[in-house]
Amino acid sequence: MGYALSLTVAMAVLWLMLSGHYDSTLLLSLGAGSAIFASALAWRLHILDGETSPYHKLWRFFVYWPWLLWEVIKANIIVIRTILQPDMVLTPRMVRVKTMPKTDMGRALFANSITLTPGTVSVDLDADEVIVHAVLKELTGKEGFADMAARCARACGEKDPVK
Amino acid sequence: MIFATSLLLMASMALMLVRLLRGPQLYDRVLAVNSFGTKTILFLCVFAFLIGRSDAVDIALLYALMNFIATIAILKFFRYRALDVALSRTRRRGEAR
């Protein structure tokens, strides 16, 4: 029930933001109807759970995202400097990262964070490892991946984060 | 400033077209199309300010969603040669959790 309610509220906020109509009663009621209808469809599809409606634990991500943003900016500077060198020197590597968060959502967040950081792309994803392609060998440090995995696990509410 | 940014975005879109035409592998081309789409979205946002109408941002929003779905659809088609294949292997149709 909480999932349905938070999904409906999120849909209504999205509708208000996209339409920009606040004065017509007909349009507002149609918007509210469509938000409720979308939630009802999600409930009938049996997909209404913490993955499709994660809004009640979103506050944890607001700790993770600023850190990720800073990492992304740092990695961007490294990759831009590499591209702009007249004598380009690349040291591409394929590495297996074994430290992973335990929940599905944590693993998805971890792989997406690796891909979002320029210089590293997650190429394949398994239950207990990610295969990562990195453009420079400096970007494949084990400590960095372990740190990111621990932060992802914490952002998804795991009690005992990976070491 | 806005005009200069739109010119820079147009130039990078042209570079993407070069990669699209030259890219030796299929995947280079898909990557170029996807990246071209990202630049189109940014250009549409800048274009909204250039002509002073905010409608173009709505088109950019739609394009952001379509671009993602188009990339996934192209990749899926070239892997299975069909689009009506389930992506998930563990859960079948009509099966509840």
Added chain:
Amino acid sequence: MSDLLHILDILRPYVAGIALLSGGVIVLIGASGVLRLPDFYTRLHAAGVTDTLGTLLVLLGLILLSGFTLLSGKLALVGLFLLLTSPAATHAVANAAHKAGLKPRLGTIQNPSPDEAKGDAS
């Protein structure tokens, strides 16, 4: 306090212009990287530069220009969509290439010519 706000309001278009121009330049750098880098897997990283920092800077500049309105909310939504979907799309392309058996060039590559690794055009 109101003086400080006033100064910030005067500075706003300039900061927005700097953000827009640097975002455009970074998008161009990413695009030239996609042209210059030697093989598919390394080109992914150059496309990632455009997807993250270029997008963020251009949209930040536009949000600063529009101020606190519905339009800036929509621009933030565009940025959110892009940042959520671009890693998924990049991973999908990389995974498809990996599953299809495309081998990356590893080791140290110096001064690569852009189309050195010519594969069969599939």
